[in-house]
Amino acid sequence: MSVKKKKKIQLHKAAPVLAATAFFLTAGAFPALAGDTVYVNCDVLRCRSTAEIRDNNIVSNLYYGEKLERVGSSGEWTAVMIDGKKYYVASSYLTTEKPSAKSSSGVQTSSGTGSSQQADGAQIGLSGSYRYAEFSKINTGKAVLYKSQSQNRKNKTVCVNAGHGTSGGSSVKTLCHPDGSPKVTGGTTGAGATSAVAVSGGMTFADGTAESKVTLVMAKKLKEHLLEQGYDVLMIRETDDVQLDNIARTVIANNNADCHIALHWDSTSSDKGAFYMSVPNNSTYRAMEPVASCWQQHHKLGDALIGGLREAGVKIFSGGSMEMDLTQTSYSTIPSIDIELGDKVSDHSDATLEKLAAGLTAGVNDFFGY
Ligand SMILES: [Zn+2]
The missing domain is CATH 2.30.30.40 (SH3 Domains)
Incomplete structure (x- = not known):
């Protein structure tokens, strides 16, 4: 003989604690x-x-x-x-108790001093506790944090993401959007697809140089400029290969930086100038989180970077932006931009990359109000 219990559904009354919280939020x-x-x-x-x-x-x-x-x-x-x-x-x-050094999470320090405070040179991997971490397929690599030694520290961390450079990245697919919905624009992967390559190989310049080589040199130059200006820099990639897909790169940036700049050159051959990939003017896409909460900040960052480049004398394409549904944008919870600094036939000499780094750094200053 058994007795089946019915589960009671309890209705919770609105918690009075909310009123108390509001009281404490007033400054005085x-x-x-x-x-x-x-x-x-x-x-x-x-x-x-x-x-x-x-x-x-x-x-x-x-x-x-x-x-x-x-x-x-x-x-x-x-x-x-x-x-x-x-x-x-x-x-x-x-x-109130000093926490012990930990090694279990994705955040690791390379100093081994026992303090887990992220030090200069700290290696930062994808922690499973990060929001959207589960959508990443390639994530054994580590980003590296550099702390500015400038007298005038900004206490802001800029994630510098050298586009491409993940071997095997184009044979793995990840979801374009965290909610599984299809892409709303074309690009490396066509509109309507729900999954895309985890990291594409990138294009090849007309002179035979791989895009990933140039984005790496560019990233290192931008890092130096930003450190000099007082920004801490989170470098996603510092060698030819890092095993972090676009979702892992984005999620690491979300949790360890104040903005995210991915460096690219476009696959056209018209030397059309620099632009950023803007958030498509598509009501469904702009209503999807985290895009809904962040897209205006993405545009603010993109506009600031284009403004800095223009002032530095860099050629700008059209209005400085092009709508594109990107994996990066679809998972970003901080101001985040894919910037295309030119295309296959653009000059990528050392002098040009220096000019681009100066322009981007001026744009970052403008974005943060310096
Ligand atoms: Zn690219």
Whole structure:
């Protein structure tokens, strides 16, 4: 004999705690503490200028194990002092006990000093805990973080992604969109496809040079310019091959950088000039997350980079952009751009790449308001 139990469906009443949270979010009502030490207890923690989740209040990234002075708390948010200024971080990622060095996650330091704070030269892989990480198929490679030694540190990390350069990348396919919907424009993979090559091989310049070789040289130049300007730089690729597909590159950037710039040259042969791949004006695509929350920031970054290039004397194609449904854009949760710096017949001499690096760096300064 058995008795079947019926599950009761409970209706939850709206939690009164919301009202209390709203109260604490007003600046004057943030309860002060005497001041004690707390530590970051997650891979990357957003440091914000106000106690709320917004795209435009992120001041910098804090990293696992980093020591902070706590001066106030509302429960959900904690006020911390950094360089004499008050900032806000999510309380749930803090601990009062110094966290031990960890090696299990995708975030690793190369220093081996016992501190897991991301140091200059830290290798950063794809952590399974990152949003959309499960869509990546090639992800054994590591990106490398470089910290600026400039006196004038910006506390911003720019992800520099040298396009292509993943051997085997064109024989593996990944989903174009995280929701499985089909591509809305053509490109390397045609419109209507739901999956695309994980990383394509790239084109070959008219003089026989592989695009991936030129994007690598370009990335290294851009890195030097950005470090000199006070930006930290997350380099996706520093050799001919990195085993990170476009989704892995994007997701690593999402979680460890403040913006993402992928460097490319286009496959036409008209020397048409530089442009960025803009988010297609397609209502379904622009309504899909994370595109919906981020596409305007992508355009802001693209416009800033084109503005910097134009001022540096670089030839610009048409209005400076072309609509393209890209895997990169479809998974980006930070300002993120694929920029095409020319095409198959464009000059890619050292002098030209220097000019491009200076223009892009001016664009980054403009984007961040410097
Ligand atoms: Zn390319």
